[in-house]
Amino acid sequence: MTLLEAYHFFENLKKETTNKTEIKVYNQFITILKKLEKREFTTNEIQSIEVELGNLQLKSNPENRKKFFKKALIKFEKYLKDTFSLTSKGYYTNLSVSLGVLFGVVVGVLIGERFERSLGISFGICMGLFLGAYIGRRKDARAKAAGNML
Template identity: 80%
Template sequence: MTLQEAHNFFESLKKGTAKKSEIKVYNQFIDILKKLENRVFTTDEIQSIEAELDSLKLKSNPENRTKFFKNARSKFENFLKQTLSLTAKGYYTNLSVSLGVLFGVVFGTLIGEHFERSLGISFGVCMGLFLGAYIGRRLDAQAKEAGNML
């Protein structure tokens, strides 16, 4: 399935439904496909993208369309990340913030032993959130400068 065929397929699915959740997933897929169409790829890269679109079996008729196409979009984004080093907007920010909060809770628990426990945890979460957002924004900016952002 070519990028244009996939784009047309999702446009037809979008017109054929009234569910907002389905339309949202279709719009996300269409956005990714539009951004890919505007990029310049080698012949091998185009063939690998088309092979991945074929392997997703998008034209099957699943019972739960929203869940099926969300999973397909996630697999396709992972494929783009692993093979072509292309990331979605805010990818590193989301990843870094979640890791920052996780490590912030651990750090806050350790700090909380010397002070009041809830104060230490809240301080750790805030610092982890701040540092994670800062690091993630820098990584996203670097990916954008390198041209690796969709």
């Protein structure tokens, strides 16, 4: 499946449904495909992307379309990240914030042993959130400056 065929396929799916969450997934696919068309790839890289789109079996008719296409979107984004180091907007921020909150809870429990437990946990979550957001924004800015952001 070529990039243009996939673009038209998702445009048609978008017109057929009224489910907002389904439309959101289709729009994410469409945005990625548009941005991929604007980038300059070698012939082999384009063929590799098209083979991956074919491997996703997008034209199959699943029962739960939203779930199927959401999984396909995650697989396709992972492929782009692993193969071409391309990330979507906010990728590192989302990842870092979630990891920051996770480690913040752990630090909060440790701090909470010395002080009041709920105060320590809330302090740890806040610090993890802020540090994760800061680190993630910086990594996103580096990816954008390097041209690796979709």
